Structures are given as C-alpha cells and as structure tokens.
Amino acid sequence: MAVDMSKYTSIILIAVDDSEPAEFAFMWYRDYIHKPEYYVVLLFCTDQNDQEIRDASPGRTKKIVTDLAEKMKRIEDKFGHLMELTGIKGRIRKGTGKPGEAIVKAAHDEGAAMIITGSRGLGKIKRTFLHSVSDYVVHNSKIPVITCRKH
Structure with a gap:
C-alpha cells in the first residue's frame, strides 16, 4: 500500500531491535x-548477509530464516503497537548486512532527515573491540544522528 508522503515534512529513521536501548530510543524520540508531520521508518537490522545464508547447510539455512522471521515478527508486534498507541505514522522495514552500514544506507535510500539510535552504553575499550553500531553510524552518516543512552 502506497503512502501519501505529501503530508509529511520529514522522514526520521529509527534503528530498532528487541533490546531495551532500542525501545528507549523510540520513546525518547x-x-x-x-511532530505529527514526521514520517518514521523503523529499521530492524539483521547481521546475517545473503552469502552467509547461501553458504549454510539446508538445515542451518532453515534455522536462520526461521529465527529472522520470528525476530521480525516480535519487532513488528512491539513497535507496531507502540506506533499505534502513540499515533506515530510510519512503517517497519528490515535491513541486512552489517548493522551500522545498513542503517546509514537505509537512511540515504529513504531520504531521512535524521537517524535515531539507541546505545548499549559500552565503555571505550569495549567499543573499540566490539565496533559499536552507534559509533559507526555517527561517524559515517551524512545526516544528523541522535544516539540515545539510558543512564
């Protein structure tokens, strides 16, 4: 179903998963x-890529696809309900590949004016070794990024 985008002034991309920081970021937004004239695209990123699925055994492929479908369903249920309750208009879409890259690409593809993302609050050393998604987005996005961290 096509959405009449003429009534919206900006598209906001919010990166979500089934974590508390993602829900916090949504609520902070x-x-x-x-504003009622903003259209929200919620992006659920998987860190599975198509090549990994193609290279997996048939049993492993089935498990990967089933797990992804279950995660997507939980995201759609949770955030779809939150959007409905709060009157926020938008949609939920899936991104694949490395989450940071997928977020930056989706924001560009959607014509987003801003990215909102949660943060797990990793320390500097852990961020260095674990490659924080929010750090990647902040350093590679061409549009403003707000990283929400619950204290």
Whole structure:
C-alpha cells in the first residue's frame, strides 16, 4: 500500500531491535522530537548477509530464516503497537548486512532527515573491540544522528 508522503515534512529513521536501548530510543524520540508531520521508518537490522545464508547447510539455512522471521515478527508486534498507541505514522522495514552500514544506507535510500539510535552504553575499550553500531553510524552518516543512552 502506497503512502501519501505529501503530508509529511520529514522522514526520521529509527534503528530498532528487541533490546531495551532500542525501545528507549523510540520513546525518547516520541517524547522530545516527534511532530505529527514526521514520517518514521523503523529499521530492524539483521547481521546475517545473503552469502552467509547461501553458504549454510539446508538445515542451518532453515534455522536462520526461521529465527529472522520470528525476530521480525516480535519487532513488528512491539513497535507496531507502540506506533499505534502513540499515533506515530510510519512503517517497519528490515535491513541486512552489517548493522551500522545498513542503517546509514537505509537512511540515504529513504531520504531521512535524521537517524535515531539507541546505545548499549559500552565503555571505550569495549567499543573499540566490539565496533559499536552507534559509533559507526555517527561517524559515517551524512545526516544528523541522535544516539540515545539510558543512564
């Protein structure tokens, strides 16, 4: 179903998963940024890539696809309900590949004016070794990024 985008002034991309930091980022956006004329694209990123699925055994491929479908369903249920309750208009889409790269690419593809992402609050050393998604997005996005961290 096509959406009449003429009534929206900006597209906001919010990166989500089934974590508390993602829900916090969504709620922070709702409380401090959202306006009725903003259209929200919630992006659920998987870190599976198509090559990994193609190279897996048939049994492993089936498990990967089933797990991804279950995660996507949980995301759609949770955030779809939150969007409905709060009156936020938008949609949920899936991104694949490395999450940071997928977020930056989706924001570009969607014509987003801003990216909102949660943060797990990793320390500097852990971020260095674990390659924080939010750090990647902040350093590689051409549009403003707000990283929400719950204290």
